[in-house]
Amino acid sequence: MRAVVYRGTKKIAVEEVPDASIQEATDAVIRITTTNICGSDLHMYEGRAGVEEGKILGHENMGIVEEVGAGVTRVKKGDRVSVPFNIACGTCRSCNQGWTSFCERVNPVEGMQGSAYGYANMGPYDGGQAEYLRVPYADFNLLELPEGTEHENDFTMLSDIFPTGWHGVVLSGFQPGDRVAVFGAGPVGLMAAHSARIMGASDVFVVDQHSDRLDLVKQLDCMPIDFSAGDPVEQIMDATQGLGTDVGVEAVGWQAHDPSGDEHPEMVLDNLVQVVKVHGGIGVVGVYVPEDPGAGSDLAKEGRIAWRYGDFFTRGQRMGTGQAPVKRYNRQLRDLIIQGTAKPSFLVSHEIGLDEAPTGYKNFDERDNGWTKVLLKP
Ligand SMILES: NC(=O)c1ccc[n+]([C@@H]2O[C@H](COP(=O)([O-])OP(=O)(O)OC[C@H]3O[C@@H](n4cnc5c(N)ncnc54)[C@H](O)[C@@H]3O)[C@@H](O)[C@H]2O)c1
Numbered sequence: 158m159r160a161v162v163y164r165g166t167k168k169i170a171v172e173e174v175p176d177a178s179i180q181e182a183t184d185a186v187i188r189i190t191t192t193n194i195c196g197s198d199l200h201m202y203e204g205r206a207g208v209e210e211g212k213i214l215g216h217e218n219m220g221i222v223e224e225v226g227a228g229v230t231r232v233k234k235g236d237r238v239s240v241p242f243n244i245a246c247g248t249c250r251s252c253n254q255g256w257t258s259f260c261e262r263v264n265p266v267e268g269m270q271g272s273a274y275g276y277a278n279m280g281p282y283d284g285g286q287a288e289y290l291r292v293p294y295a296d297f298n299l300l301e302l303p304e305g306t307e308h309e310n311d312f313t314m315l316s317d318i319f320p321t322g323w324h325g326v327v328l329s330g331f332q333p334g335d336r337v338a339v340f341g342a343g344p345v346g347l348m349a350a351h352s353a354r355i356m357g358a359s360d361v362f363v364v365d366q367h368s369d370r371l372d373l374v375k376q377l378d379c380m381p382i383d384f385s386a387g388d389p390v391e392q393i394m395d396a397t398q399g400l401g402t403d404v405g406v407e408a409v410g411w412q413a414h415d416p417s418g419d420e421h422p423e424m425v426l427d428n429l430v431q432v433v434k435v436h437g438g439i440g441v442v443g444v445y446v447p448e449d450p451g452a453g454s455d456l457a458k459e460g461r462i463a464w465r466y467g468d469f470f471t472r473g474q475r476m477g478t479g480q481a482p483v484k485r486y487n488r489q490l491r492d493l494i495i496q497g498t499a500k501p502s503f504l505v506s507h508e509i510g511l512d513e514a515p516t517g518y519k520n521f522d523e524r525d526n527g528w529t530k531v532l533l534k535p
């Protein structure tokens with residue numbers, strides 16, 4: 158089969174690899190119909206996540222079940238399914254409590270919880286930017302979708318970014334009527350803003366500097382804040398009579414940067430501590446890493462970030478962090494798509510073939526104007 162393979166910093170290739178196959182009785186093999194490029198893939202693409210050469214990338218997958226193992230009883234050949242990016246066993250302590258993102262069985266590395274397809278440090282699993290994908294514990298992990306092809310570009314957001322954006326808002330402790338500040342208008346930030354609107358936010362501010370992404374913020378009936386035009390905290394304070402917001406969502410990650418592109422891993426955390434009210438909450442779904450050999454400072458190389466923890470404490474704020482447990486939300490979000498309340502496909506900018514993946518990666522990585530979300534159609 159053909160697959161997108163990591164070949165070194167800013168180098169990916171579409172190569173012929175062995176077909177995905179059933180390895181355990183609880184596996185299924187999926188024929189991929191849509192697989193997306195994610196901002197998380199860019200950390201690897203930029204050589205900042207220690208992924209091994211030869212890894213097949215891709216954790217935002219959906220398709221049709223091609224084959225199931227002898228122990229799979231619920232899912233059947235021909236079913237149309239969404240594949241959560243988390244791989245989870247369904248029976249460990251974390252899975253039992255709904256935290257499939259911290260499954261204690263699937264990652265073979267001692268001390269590491271949670272796994273994903275085609276991702277650095279998230280287990281030995283191949284990604285789905287390919288013609289076929291092996292799915293472990295298929296009965297537990299797969300979400301069934303209505304047959305046919307309707308809503309394909311909406312349902313493809315169920316594997317990661319829609320549940321992740323939703324989770325960011327939930328982690329913040331959001332209540333209906335709250336004012337929200339979302340940092341980052343990439344796919345995850347846009348999904349957080351869409352989620353906050355659906356949940357009944359009053360004002361939603363979304364911070365970024367790319368005009369194409371800020372235009373999408375306006376389409377969501379949210380307020381775009383351009384951080385290249387001035388301090389985003391001041392802009393939001395001015396717009397709220399100095400009150401700030403009730404909650405905030407971090408959808409940028411440790412490669413946060415100033416308008417000129419210089420990285421400051423503490424920058425967005427500091428902005429959130431300042432803009433969220435005292436005793437307000439912050440949901441962090443942008444990724445931060447335990448070590449980053451490519452970072453600019455010695456502290457950041459060890460994953461240590463000098464942020465305003467003292468202000469955070471003094472202001473009595475709360476923070477939730479981590480990978481999103483997709484299964485906690487994807488069934489309900491699927492139904493909101495079917496029923497017409499949610500339309501996450503609004504951010505799709507490009508649909509291209511697998512062979513064009515290198516172009517998709519390059520343009521999305523450069524945040525080229527108009528490249529907001531790239532879908533691959535193997
Ligand atoms: N927790 C999870 O489960 C999960 C899942 C998917 C993605 N992620 C992470 O979420 C983050 C965002 O992903 P994405 O796909 O939207 O990626 P993206 O890189 O396309 O979006 C990030 C956006 O942040 C903006 N940005 C940079 N510095 C900023 C600053 N100082 N202030 C405001 N905005 C700033 C960039 O301009 C960009 O538009 C990444 O770190 C990704 O790895 C986490």
Ligand SMILES: [Zn+2]
Binds near residue numbers: 195217317
């Ligand atoms: Zn993703």
Ligand SMILES: [Zn+2]
Binds near residue numbers: 247260
């Ligand atoms: Zn588990």
